[in-house]
Amino acid sequence: GAVVSQHPSRVICKSGTSVKIECRSLDFQATTMFWYRQFPKKSLMLMATSNEGSKATYEQGVEKDKFLINHASLTLSTLTVTSAHPEDSSFYICSAQLAYTTDTQYFGPGTRLTVL
Amino acid sequence: GENVEQHPSTLSVQEGDSAVIKCTYSDSASNYFPWYKQELGKGPQLIIDIRSNVGEKKDQRIAVTLNKTAKHFSLHITETQPEDSAVYFCAASRNTGFQKLVFGTGTRLLVSP
Numbered sequence: 500g501a502v503v504s505q506h507p508s509r510v511i512c513k514s515g516t517s518v519k520i521e522c523r524s525l526d527f528q529a530t531t532m533f534w535y536r537q538f539p540k541k542s543l544m545l546m547a548t549s550n551e552g553s554k555a556t557y558e559q560g561v562e563k564d565k566f567l568i569n570h571a572s573l574t575l576s577t578l579t580v581t582s583a584h585p586e587d588s589s590f591y592i593c594s595a596q597l598a599y600t601t602d603t604q605y606f607g608p609g610t611r612l613t614v615l
Numbered sequence: 616g617e618n619v620e621q622h623p624s625t626l627s628v629q630e631g632d633s634a635v636i637k638c639t640y641s642d643s644a645s646n647y648f649p650w651y652k653q654e655l656g657k658g659p660q661l662i663i664d665i666r667s668n669v670g671e672k673k674d675q676r677i678a679v680t681l682n683k684t685a686k687h688f689s690l691h692i693t694e695t696q697p698e699d700s701a702v703y704f705c706a707a708s709r710n711t712g713f714q715k716l717v718f719g720t721g722t723r724l725l726v727s728p
Contacts, residue, residue, distance in 0.1 A: 505658075533715075542704060542718045543659070592658050603649065604716060606658040 502526055503595050505607035512583055513615055520578045520610045522593030528573035529595035533604060534566070537590040549576045583614045617642040619707050621719030629727055634695050636722045638705035639687040645707040648688045649716070650679060653702045662703075663690070695726045 502525040512518050522532055530551050535543040547557045547568050555568035565587075567579040576595075580587050590611055594604040618641040628634050640648075646667035651659035665672045665679045665688065672679050676695075681688040692699055702723050706716040 503658075540721075542720050545715060548715065603661060603664060605661065606651070608658045609656070611656070 501597070501603075501605040503593065503605050503607040505593055505610050507610060508608060509611045509613075511613045511615065514584050515582055518580045518583055518612060520580075520591055520593075520612075522576045522578070522595070522607050524574045524595040524605075527595070527597055529576075529597065530573060531596040532570060532576040533594045533596070534568060534576075534578050535592045535594070537592060537609075539590075543592065546578075580612065583612070585614045588612055588614045617645055617707055617709075617717040619705060619717050619719040621705050621722055623722060624720065625723045625725070627725045627727065628695055630695060630697060632695055632726075634692045634699070634724055634726075636690045636703055636705070636724075637687060638689070638707075638719050639685075640707040640717075641686065642707070642709070643683075643686065644709050647708050648679070648681060649706050650690050651704045651706065653704060653721075655701075659704060692724075695724075697726050697728050700724055700726045 504523045506521045532549045534546045536546050537543050545558050546561045547555045549555045549568050549570040551570045551573050557563045570576040590609050592609040594606045596604050621638045649664035650662050652662045653659045663674050663677050663679050665681050670681055676693045678691040702721045704721050705719040708716045
């Protein structure tokens with residue numbers, strides 16, 4: 500139980516294009532999902548907290564117009580990297596929290612974004 | 616805000632030995648402490664967690680201890696195996712509202728056969 504999927508697992512795009520990453524909770528409902536960014540050999544950095552049906556809350560220093568987050572249902576959140584540039588290349592990981600609890604976060608497998 | 620420090624950054628052990636990873640936190644209101652294992656190119660996997668109402672929790676070869684007074688918690692892995700090799704992250708949060716995890720810097724564990 501508590502499986503979280505991400506799609507795509509890997510994406511390569513040209514500079515200036517937009518990329519959408521999906522995060523799904525497969526066997527549970529999640530009122531809250533989180534998006535993280537991880538650089539090589541570094542820890543996870545929280546980008547934003549996504550709540551179903553409301554606007555995401557972004558961490559300080561994260562551009563909300565650059566990283567668009569939508570949490571349209573209890574099982575799906577999307578992160579869109581708009582007008583991607585090489586410095587946006589990173590490992591993006593989502594996590595989901597069981598609905599109506601403040602309990603454990605379950606992480607997805609991550610998406611490797613490479614911007615050329 | 617919360618700050619979590621983790622040591623050591625790398626740890627090499629022989630198969631069968633024990634491994635201990637330590638974390639300290641700064642926010643005395645933190646009451647939830649999970650440990651995650653991350654293999655190369657994959658997302659973190661929860662391996663054990665502990666809440667502030669207990670001092671120790673064990674699951675087969677893995678155990679976690681918590682000292683609230685000193686604000687530190689540790690991961691203990693006994694009888695290590697090569698497949699335990701990975702990066703381990705500790706984290707801390709207040710279990711209220713939106714649970715924002717603050718992660719430690721990670722420990723790269725290498726278990727040699």
